[in-house]
Amino acid sequence: MLTGKQKRYLRSLAHHLDPIFQVGKGGTNEHLMRHINDAIEKRELMKVSVLNNCLEDKHDIAAELAEQTGSExxxxxxxxxxxxxxxRDHKQIELP
Known part of the structure; x- marks a missing residue:
């Protein structure tokens, strides 16, 4: 579980990042989860964009992505x- 200070630090690092993946009309699926899991393992911190035509709630998608990938x-x-x-292999971000 991340503390408030750690979340603020990660938000500052993520400010300049562009979203890597987009969740659209189809929502989340196994294929998308696999790619997100691979990418987050390499990058540690990433953004995912939810398109306007997505039928699911963005907070539900966020919770599902975090749960399925084991991320915060x-x-x-x-x-x-x-x-x-x-x-696990090469730690790039050192949390306060």
Whole structure:
């Protein structure tokens, strides 16, 4: 579980990142989850964009993504979800 200070730090790091994946009309599926899991393992911190035509609620999608990938939900702001998961192999981000 991340503390408030750690979440603020991760939000500041994520500010300049662009969303890597988009969740659209089809919602989340196994294929998307696999790719997100691979990407977050390499990057540790990433953004996912939820498109306007998505039928599911963005907070439900964020919770599902965090649960399925084993990551921490940092923030849902607008239509962007920020996720963090420390890498097992090469740790890039050192939390305060």
């Amino acid at each position: 939900l940092v923030q849902v702001i607008g239509s962007v979800i920020i996720l963090y998961k420390p890498s």
